[in-house]
Amino acid sequence: MTVHSFRAEGISAALDLSVGHIAEFVIESGGRLLQPLHRAPWIERDDLPEGLPEGVVRLSGDFLCAPFSRSDVEAAPLHGWPANSAWDLIADEAISGGRRVSFRLQHKVMGATVEKTLILRDGHPFLYQEHTFTGGSGAISVAQHPMTEMAEGGRLAFSPKRLAATPPDVTEPDPARGAHLLAYPARSSDLTRFPAADGGQTDLTDYDAARRHEDFVTLVEAKHGGMGWTAVARKAEADVVLVLKNPAELPVTMLWISNGGRFYAPWNGRHGVLGIEDGRSAIGHAASLGDNWLKQEGVETAFTLGGSIAFRQIVGAMQLEGGDPPSQVETLPGRLRLIFTDGSQREVPFDETFLRIGEPDLK
Template sequence: MMPRLDWDGGTVGLQALGAMLDGLALDLPDGRRVHPLHTAPWADEAGADALPGILRRLRGEWPCVPFGADDPAPLPDRWQVGQGAPHGLPHGFAANEVWRVWRDENRLCADIRYPEDHPVAALTRSVAPCAGGVEMTLTIIPRRDCRLPVAVHPVFRLPVPPGKALLNPGAHGLIWTHPAQSPDPCPLRPDSTATSLATLPGRDGGTVDMTHLPLAQASESRILLTCASGRFALDNPAEGYRAVLDWDSTAFPHLMLWVSNRGRADAPWQGRHLALGVEPCCAAFDLGTAISAQDNPLTRSGAATAIALQAGSPWRTSYRIGVEPL
């Protein structure tokens, strides 16, 4: 049975697969209960258990150690790197495997051991109520010295009508569009930069405004905001609340946005996946360990893309998801 927490301000569960947050519901000051996080539409359908690990019950929020995947999509020459460490499963071993999960008084806890040949020995994770939301902790226990891309992966629910959600990313540095030539439709020009989400370079010329979602046309976009402030807000005026993500920007200096706007047609997506991934990270997008741990265009611009982990020295961070009234 999945462990859950219920308190005056809300409820949350922690599923064993991926240690993903499940069913987070938070109360606003006026007593309304809102559900800020997303659950994939197939997650509870018959046949979902046959999907690859991370997709099987995709929901909520989870840690990614290491972050990313070995992306098969073509990359520009300047993103090509020499042979590096193989990445392994998409978004890391722990995102695809079953954790040990339990309730410890007023918090939920989880841990997982990595394979013996992995540079990471184990992860631990906790979830506890805090004012207006929940606070998560993540601890990485390295087996040996290594440099890895790391992220946490909240996925927020979007309203259905186009343009009804407003993104407030806070202060940030240069914005980069994803360099890969993705097979999914994307309105953005690959491997480009901008200073504002409102004026991202368009694939067919002009600019694209990503401050209001969903977009009218089906698409999939990945965007990296460098030097992010550590606070992101998503306004949902139709339901009268703001979802807020706070994190330590010294641990995760960048923020990747995954705008999943019904753009993936193959199963299990089937043109029905509508959500916003808001992913604090130290990584070169989601391009995997080989690229993130080596010299790449982001590092040459001064942006760190991997965390240096030391054997015997646990690495820890904490972050918070909450809601506020509009």
């Protein structure tokens, strides 16, 4: 494995160049080392089932999906070449108050050149990410794929969402191979009362480590005009993981709940992970280009290629006393503020200009 590591004051990261996954992300916080991103326990093992995509073999941290899910327009592995093949380092440079590193995918995607830029800033508990596509033809669905470990579960909170929906196909339909908690297909405008497989309801904001299930649900951003955010208060880790986006670029947040609900290798019933996948996508490349249910809801599910497109996401974490996530996340000049239901607040250094909220000419 070839890894490129880089750091700024109080924060470090590394990219696995063989597949473009973030192999390491560490934040120094009050004498602790916070590690918000998950790394699969089977990496470096030589007894994996044959035929797994490289992106599963080396499953780590966060990565770019292009397309998201099935590559059924241009031949590629699950989640596309950006998640399964080599990237080249093209720049590693000091910037004012931090470090910027850029990479280029060796494969082209629908004829487009794909580049990844990762930025760490001194004293900021965040990894700032941008992906760009230059040239190409047709259209591409995309998603970021950050994953956080949920050893003892936790609680979730979100920027306003107008609905949540599961796809038609059950994640694990064979009870000998896995288990699912949610109903398929189903939808709800109340995330705390989502239809369950047993006919009841379940709370999507509660990640209960005791329940073994494999599920996938898409959250559609409401039109609130602000930053999109997901906050995950992790119980065992005593922290809050934050995933931030511009909804104009990435209008959906797809939750991959892999809580020991796959009984076969390499999962073996042990995963305990939450994927927070902000994207512009339906499930599969062809579906994203077609007349899918999200388009019927007025949601874009692909970028048109040919010129230059770019989208950004931010991932970070901070220590958290108590088990509840913030009820509000808001930006201030140079700061990010978390507001909790008890009235308490936390602020940390933050580049509030990075996500380009409200800019009229988004690429």
